[in-house]
Amino acid sequence: MSSRERILGRVRRALADVRQDDTPYEQAIERSYVREHGERSAEQTVDLLAGNLADYRAIVHRCATDELAAMIAGLLAGRGAQTVLVPSGLDGDWLAAVDAERVPDRAESTPHELDRVDSVVTACAVAVAETGTIVLDGSPDQGRRRITLVPDHHICVVRIPDQVVSSVPQALERLDPARPLTWISGPSATSDIELDRVEGVHGPRTLEVVLVHGPG
Amino acid sequence: MSGTYLGMPAFPPPPPPAFPEAARDAVHDQTLRGNLRHATHTIRAKRARAVAEVSDWAALREAGMRIKDHTLRHLDRYLVQLEESVTAAGGTVHWAVDADEANRIVAGLVKATGETEVVKVKSMATQEIGLNEALEAEGIRAYETDLAELIVQLGRDRPSHILVPAIHRNRGEIRDIFRQEMGEWGRPAPEGLTDTPAELAEAARLHLREKFLRAKVGVSGANFMVAETGTLVVVESEGNGRMCLTLPETLISVVGIEKILPTWQDLEVFLQTLPRSSTAERMNPYTSMWTGTTDEDGPRTFHLVLLDNGRTDTLADEVGRQALRCIRCSACLNVCPVYERAGGHAYGSVYPGPIGAILSPQLRGIASEIDASLPYASSLCGACYEVCPVAIDIPEVLVHLRERVVEGGRTTREGNKVVLRPAKGHAAERAAMRAARWAFTHPGALRTGQRLASRTRRFHPRTLPGPGRAWSGTRDLPPVPAEPFRDWWQRTHDGRDRGE
Secondary structure (H helix, E strand, O other): OOHHHHHHHHHHHHOOOOOOOOOOHHHHOOOOOOOOOOOOOHHHHHHHHHHHHHHOOOEEEEEEHHHHHHHHHHHHHHHOOOEEEEOOOOOHHHHOOOOOEEEEOOOOOOHHHHHOOOEEEEOOOEEEOOOOEEEEOOOOOOOOHHHHOOOOEEEEEEEOOOOEEOOHHHHHHHOOOOOOEEEEOOOOEEOOOOOOOEEOOOOOOEEEEEEEEOOO | OOOOOOOOOOOOOOOOOOHHHHHHHHHHOHHHHHHHHHHHHHHHHHHHHHHHOOOOHHHHHHHHHHHHHHHHHOHHHHHHHHHHHHHHOOOEEEEEOOHHHHHHHHHHHHHHHOOOEEEEOOOHHHHHOOHHHHHHHOOOEEEEOOHHHHHHHHOOOOOOOOOOOOOOOOHHHHHHHHHHHHHHHOOOOOOOOOOOHHHHHHHHHHHHHHHHHHOOEEEEOOOEEEOOOOEEEEEEOOOHHHHHHHOOOEEEEEEEHHHEEOOHHHHHHHHHHHHHHHOOOOOOOEEEEEEOOEOOEOOOEEEEEEEOOOHHHHHOOOOHHHHHHOOOOOHHHHHOHHHHHHOOHHHOOOOOHHHHHHHHHHHHOOOOHHHHHHHHOOOOOOHHHHHOOOOOOHHHHHHHHHHHHHHOEEEEEOOEEEEEOOOHHHHHHHHHHHHHHHHHOOHHHHHHHHHHHHHOHHHOOOOOOHHHHHHHOOOOOOOOOOOOHHHHHHHHHOOOOOOO
């Protein structure tokens, strides 16, 4: 007998006492919890996102679409970035004013090569206000998972208000499970020393989120 | 077949002593007591605030419990569905009945890549099966990359907490371990390293980075597996998880069969309750979700090892099976008065605290001294049940397991129904209970005994002799009244109610 059959057989015998239960999954689980906490206008939702991002030490900026290129150029220059990773589908206008050398996100790059790049700029799939979370789904404007991991500085652009949802349940509705997903809530941190949160371990130690409004 | 191994590294592992002996040293260790008190109290207050932020906590807890219970009731179906989904998404599924088999599978997979080292995401399942030691025996070095696991590995120590395995260490001790040991394993600690948490985190970043960048094989567990989609989820803080899950070419995930959720939507419950219950955050810094493999992004090869190792035996227990709802948040450890004083090592398994006290004796059985003593490692105060985000009634299971220890009875071991003999250590308790049962069913004898006790009360000792000495060492024996109640009633009421 294979281990698969053995385990499945053990499970079935273990449940011998359980009465035949044909309650469909949809009815077995009562979902009396809320879809979002509180009622907020779109503007208030964005404010909550900004507040919660900042609470977990992300640096939050706001600008209009036509100011975005200058904003990104300023953030990279302020950081002294010489090189910046660029996902293949990133809007070219966003980096129009950037001096730093552009490094394309390529399959053949080694982790060591990525480690020499100073910064990365991406879009996002959705942002969650209640938890201060941005979610990346590997779309062309966000790139491979590793490009937002190895460089020490990540600039993430969120289009407001349409990319912002209130809650975790709403975010999951918008996401495609078939894509590789990364949920990011503030820069890398640890609670392993005396259970106190300290920012800055392996992921980017600086996370800057640009909330951009206006026609895109 | 050997008994279920719940991974206590120490080489070679001596059988852990019973809880009371193991806890004795810990209780007298002032540094340890201070470290544990500081950490558990910090997180307790934070957790309460994080939970108070969500108005529907009770409803989320209820839904979490129901989802888990429903899944366990149909576990065979969901396991098969998960296997199909993962396979369809490009992954390979393996099944492991016990720790030995899981270790053999993983070692074989690593060897097939030709690599001799792996980077590991913190995982309870791989600790439970003693994977690192098994790989070491096969010439494969496993590097722990979670900060607390690194502290434990460098310090040749044992984990003492589910979430923060090095909770028993304070910052000064951690600095000393880093200074002394990092050089042995790779990049040494920076010169002049101090004990500020930020500097310690920086030292870990530098030390581990070279390992991440060259790693070809990653090993992980998972917090959740979605049957419907084949998605695995790892919840973490530091980014070491993302490193291990995305940089290597091969990813091997070892996951207990109870970690399944039926649907994608179910994540909406646990992604709200887990971070708040574990690190007391609205959301943990990083959550990774992957479904099989993705072209040109992350590992090209993905293996999922589904682990039983005592879980189906636990599932067979009608009362005890609720322990399989556990999402390993560790909130129960942080509120437990026994854990706070005894620390995690005394529990003799990778699962310490209240959840460990009901999980270890079920996964491993109660044959050993430590496992027979764990159901007693509790004052039954119920704080663990209150904070549990999936409403596991830990006190109920503790009492159930105490009965199993004292009375023996039917249970399931390695898939077979067996009848346990009563444990040796509880003979006096059983004899006392038998005597009480006899006395209460023989009123004449009870009356004679009570009168005898009343008349001799001047001669009663204040403490019990023999095996009862320990019990009465911290308790007063109840005084025996001058006259038994029934005699008093007979005398003053002539055996009749006042109303008559």
